[in-house]
Amino acid sequence: MTVIAATAIAVSLFVAFQVADELLGSELRDNAENQLRADALFLATYAERPGPARIQLPPYPGSGRLVRVIGPDGSTRTPAGQPALPPASEQARRVAQGASADLMESKDGDEDGYHIYTRRTGDGAIQVARVADDSPVNQFGFGLLVIGLFCVAGGALVGRAVARTGLAPIDRLTAAAVRVARTRELDADIPDEGGGEIRRLVQAINDMLAALRDSRQAQRLLAEDAAHELKTPLTSLRLNIELLVRLDRRGTLDTALPAESRSRLLDDLGAQVAELSLLAAELTDLARGDVSDESTETLDLADVVVAAAAQARSRRPDLEVALDVTSVWVSGRPAALQRAALNLVDNAGKWSPADQPVEVRLRAEGTSAVLEVDDAGPGIDAADVPRVFDRFYRADSARALPGSGLGLSIVQRVVQAHGGRVTVARSGRGGALLRVVLPIPSARLTAAP
Structure with missing residues (x-):
């Protein structure tokens, strides 16, 4: 249960991270693109009157947006000191030639990735670019990973504690069952504790022990009753046989027992044997119970x-x-x-x-x-x-x-x-x-x- 709890939390956090990462990345891209469109609109308005070929580009301030002007012939100009952008794409050149109004692109440079927005203005086009910054997403992912590890560890500990608490009645039930199997003592009931399925299991085992006690008691009574009932016919049979054996050894069987008495004694022996046979058969049938x-x-x-x-x-x-x-x-x-x-x-x-x-x-x-x-x-x-x-x-x-x-x-x-x-x-x-x-x-x- 501990492994299951930890695995479930880990899977849930992984799915949540993937969804959150995708949502955050999409939100950041949308914000960056909207900012690029706003900057490009401002610059296009500024370059509308002199035209892209004659607009003055101030030196690069050292950070922030990147600007590039594309002429109708495909030539480009950038502010002094500005890092080099990836070469203008064929689609961007077509915008400068009037093929379309604007274009949003994502490109990889020598070291960084860029979001580049191209907007047609006058007889050329203005490009505004920003470095694709993945650090917020990475920081978010790292934070979520740390939180996830703590959650997995905490979930494992909580799952272990809950499992041990929930399965404690099962442990006690197992110990009681082992004790009964070892000692063969059926008199002590297992404490009825826990709830739901565990309580029903304990009650079922207690009912089984009660049935076993009743069965053992019935077997004991049957053995005692059988011993008592067998005692009288066995004693009578043994005495009659001993009498016959003693008289036969003395050689006085014919003189001590007349024919009529001997015949009656033999009849009694036959009846006693038949009674014992009947009793043995019925005891066997009764002891079998419902097993057939x-x-x-x-x-x-x-x-x-x-x-x-x-x-x-x-x-x-x-x-x-x-x-x-x-x-x-x-x-x-x-x-x-x-x-x-x-x-x-x-x-x-x-x-x-x-x-x-x-x-x-x-x-x-x-x-x-x-x-x-x-x-x-x-x-x-x-x-x-x-x-x-x-x-x-x-x-x-x-x-x-x-x-x-x-x-x-x-x-x-x-x-x-x-x-x-x-x-x-x-x-x-x-x-x-x-x-x-x-x-x-x-x-x-x-x-x-």
Whole structure:
């Protein structure tokens, strides 16, 4: 910024000097020419009666104007002691011969330049000349140069001071960002100072740090919750395996555990492994957040819901799902939406009595696609409703049922990532009613009949 300020001032002064030099030079030339015309008119009036050939020319006073008389034959006379002028030009001789009334010329002599004015009078012409004096222009240019140098230096100093003052918040912001990167401490906000773009930049970075703090806190809580949830099944699995290994080493496996007990123990091990596999898969899905390689596309949500219901039936052959779906097109990730729908059906299947189906309804309401899944179970207690979508949260009545406590949390994350919302209420059959609302793309609304 210092260099830019100094360069801008220097360029401005150069342009101003060129313009002022041209104006001053033009003004001086006009004044000199006007003075020459006035002197020539006076001398022409003085020489009118005797004629140029007989006019008496007084000696040169040593300074001031220069005079020369040109006869009709081209001969010239000058006052005694006067410096020699450049030879009369052909145009000046024609004026003396009557070809034109006057002539203004600029000529270079042996040492100086001259402004020469020729005026016809009688049978000849009078020439008046002055030395072209460029000293005022040169003095003006030198003064302007000195002033310009001071202005450039002053502008550079002022520009440096302004730049340092204006960029001080950026320096402090950079130092704070380096400190955060070095210490990995995200708790301290960067002071909100400066104005305009700098203030918005500081606020944006503070918002980014707040988001990073929230993300780190969420990761820490997820790790703590996962460790807590994994502790019980891992402990049970380890104890059962240790029991089998100890009895096998003693050679008393067949006698200490009857076939029925051994079969029940193996079933428990299989169930625990399946529960751990499900928990690991859901933890992985939840930890990924919104990061996914799956691309977004326009799809029929009815196909997704039907596929999720079929997958739920394949997991639990005794589960009955009653579908009432209509074609509704949305924009989203097919696998993520199918996972959310599957979790909703699985959750409802845990609560529905064997003789009551899980009802799944899909329809369009205005600019939204509405998916409802309800069961005929006992419903969700009012105290549990605020926490039903929390990770690992399981109501007291659900602790004996299989599951990880992550299903509805994954549903909420997927729905929010697609710009929708999910709510829970009591269904008309007394059970839980989970309602998902997703936006329909405006292009589909325009194309709808």
